[in-house]
Amino acid sequence: MKSLALLHAAELVTLAGPQRPRIGNELSGLGIIRDGGLLIRDGKIDIVGASDEIEEAARDAEVRAGLAVVDLGGRVVLPGFVDAHTHLVFAGNRLEDFERRARDESYEQIAKAGGGIWSTVEKTRAASEADLFAQATKHAEWFVKCGTTTVEAKSGYGLTLDDELKILRVMQRLNQETPLEVVPTFLGAHAVPRDSSAGEYVDLVINEMLPRVAKEKLAEFCDVFCERGYFDVEQSRKILSSAKKLGLKLRGHADQLTNSGGAKLMAELGAATADHLEKTDEQGMASLKSANVQPVLLPGSVYALGSTSYPRAREMIEAGLAVVLATDFNPGSSPTPSMPMVLSLACTQMKMSPAEAITASTINAAYSLNRGGAIGTLEPGKAANVAVFDCEDHRELAYWFGFRQMHSVYVRGEQISF
């Protein structure tokens, strides 16, 4: 049996705690072990403790046989970040939109001018599956270099049956061929295609796309962009209800640009998450709480759009919601794969504490992806997904910003080389 002992973390941030998403003060409970270590066996965490306990356990004859030992050199060690909202698979970039936004044009103006989602749809449709896989592999490497080991990834730049399936197959292949774990979400209802009415497209999503996605088991979740100009509450309800009947779990883009009832719809349908929530009011928060829906906050897109309408994280925490932070990685509104950058945004712009931000981007994110028992903390039995950072205090992850502090990353006990 293959074993790995990781020793001498300045802070081993275990996040050990209740076997459910963390709320209120629990968000600050990082379960830090100073001079901590891990014993990893066959890709899973076997023992967590002080370095001398790990060294003691490693003296066991059975363990010693196939043992490798790594001195972490007084660094900060976390479970790999879990990024619960990304649009990982797309072709090209949106540099033209970026320049237009620097000239103060709005999201909606840019879309009307031929930019926005539609320009990425055209590039993604034109890309072969192999090209798309090559670009997504580059994105996947960026994530791992930032310390992220699991991402949720949404389709939604295809908007035809074949192109949506192509994107979901790329995710499947990423899962098999890269170190990054990818949790696939079907977001056929990301935008209404230009050659279709919303009604026709909703029918296509429900009658052709969803059954095929479910049959081929290409997605675990279904998502909808519930927003003015995209899919209204009634259309979103139809799509998500159909998805639910097919056994998919639900997530939703809700109340990003307007307080349009998205959060309430996610509560009504028992979704796992409601994402964005920049415009959600107290009633929306209360409905999320009553239905145990996790809010996924995406400060990267608020920042990159030059807005100051950050979601009201403090009120959500006070309302008892199990807050999640994610990058929203996408070429239009959030071109960052970096969870440390999101921690910085959360602390400086949304007044979350470093501990709250870390919990929101590890164990709470894992629960939102139905993987709370498998990843997101450093506890015995979980996958040995471990991120090591070149600093001595976990708060430094959010404090220093805009550059790489990641030192090394382990996925299921294997160190990733770059």
Added chain:
Amino acid sequence: MKSLALLHAAELVTLAGPQRPRIGNELSGLGIIRDGGLLIRDGKIDIVGASDEIEEAARDAEVRAGLAVVDLGGRVVLPGFVDAHTHLVFAGNRLEDFERRARDESYEQIAKAGGGIWSTVEKTRAASEADLFAQATKHAEWFVKCGTTTVEAKSGYGLTLDDELKILRVMQRLNQETPLEVVPTFLGAHAVPRDSSAGEYVDLVINEMLPRVAKEKLAEFCDVFCERGYFDVEQSRKILSSAKKLGLKLRGHADQLTNSGGAKLMAELGAATADHLEKTDEQGMASLKSANVQPVLLPGSVYALGSTSYPRAREMIEAGLAVVLATDFNPGSSPTPSMPMVLSLACTQMKMSPAEAITASTINAAYSLNRGGAIGTLEPGKAANVAVFDCEDHRELAYWFGFRQMHSVYVRGEQISF
């Protein structure tokens, strides 16, 4: 003679142009050569052109003798960033302040509670010169990893004669022993020490510190924190006038927290730069213009303080000012060494174009440091300080954010290894 040919940049961003700081539309003139290359001889740029021209020149027998050739693989190539405002040398960090700010305490509240500049002064005084050098060397490496090859660095965490000299000697040693070029600025008047009145301390700065700094040639510039609660306009004028008489050039922290006349003072004294300017009004901008003072904008500190009062970059550009961007790297208000992060902030929060931001952080910054003829562009005769980025379009430097795109860095023609 040692030669190096760098070939096949997707975009060689030369910034070739007038031999003076760039204003107005000139800020957008990046002088990009596609499939460009450089011939470097003895650490200086010899030829700049299309890759085939460089290859042709490299066939010359004299050049071929000691020639190394590097294929840049279709990446973006820039002159190394010039960061014209940093507080590079300090001990420790300010994690406690960072957490307090996440609880919404103000800069001034934190200072009163024992945080702020004073806590860094205490740690810096307590550190030995060797310890301080070790910490600053780590900071210097961060800068180079972000693509920066020259920084201005200010003293100011000593506030006694001996401690200020210690900091300036650390800068001198960084210059000699690390790849980073450090331009030293004496900022004795960074804060009033606790055991002194402002008046007494101004006298100390003028009568003891400045003569010694000038005599030992430990600084090229003198700076003052001209602000309510620090040094008022009259005290700032006294200090900077004394420095000027001793042959030092001038920079100044101006109008950061209040519109207190700092910009006008810098214009009156003919300073090289006025830095911060978050609160400067039209009159302040006009006085900078009339005296050719360069504004140094520091969006990193606005961001990290959770403020939205970014300096009015667009108005300054329209007023014909030769805008500079810098990190303001320091442990309190701007813990980032990353010029790419500053480009992102400039484009998303201050509505500068990517081209304007790049000019502001290379050639304009070089002129502000009295080095416009030596660094800041890729032109024959200049130091071969070259930053290579893993992307194909210069706009990607500001577009993707929060992670490292730097591929490799050359200082005076030598590749830096990390």
